[in-house]
Amino acid sequence: MTYSKKNGKVRFMKKSENIIVSSLFNGISRIKLNDPKTYNALSSKTLKSLINIFKKLNNDNKTKVVIIEGSGKGFSAGHNLKEISNLKNKLKYQALFNLCSKLMLEIVEGKKPVIAKVHGAAFAAGCQLVASCDLAISSDDAIFATPGVNIGLFCSTPMVAVSRKVSRKKMMKMLLTGESISAKYAKEIGLINDHYPISRLDDEALILAKKIASKSNLVIKIGKKAFYKQLEMPLVKAYKYTSDVMTKNAMAPDAKEGISAFLEKRKPKWKNK
8 A cells, every 4th residue: 555645635545456446635536447458357356356445435434436447548348258268167157247246236335426437448347337337427539338249248237237327229229239339429328427538537537526525425325325226116115215315314414504504605514424
């Protein structure tokens, strides 16, 4: 672990063989996939590391928002095909795909908002990772695909995350053709929030992260959990559930502070409780 205070930004940086985690002073943590030789492939080793990292960050009170990105030429090419080609039986295949699903659920069910910062390609499980994050921004020249059909391996697990962000027919076209889509089109169909020139991507990611980090940790945690939970409910049940959530939220000290600050025309002082 190394410490740095360059520009007053980095609190600490932890490097492993294929992932770099850095924590910034303003409550922003970065996860960088650092295996450019494999185009940041999501190997079993990388998946296990990411699960452990997200668990730690979700329980870290100093972390308010997480940015995940890739090193080298792009974000992630998805599963490591060399690893898949060496798997010999059903249990090993199932273990790999279950591990990937576990990571995606850790992100969705986690306490912290996660922003995918994408450059280059995000393919297959890499596209799944983008879709699993709460927000996603990319460079103008980024491309996205679920290309498994091209190699005889339909992107069945990636489509779970991506199909919850885009409409059925647009998703099916990606799945059935294996063709990549541009950042502009990815924004149009709801896979990403926005795209920028590569020179601005880092700054835009930090602007977005800082904006989220300025809110109450408690309120963000309550809202993120409720958002994903109500999506799976029938309308009447969703309203009942979210009414209960808002009641609990309204009784929290941060809600009382936020309302008071608004009425008094001042900035709120969050206690995160």
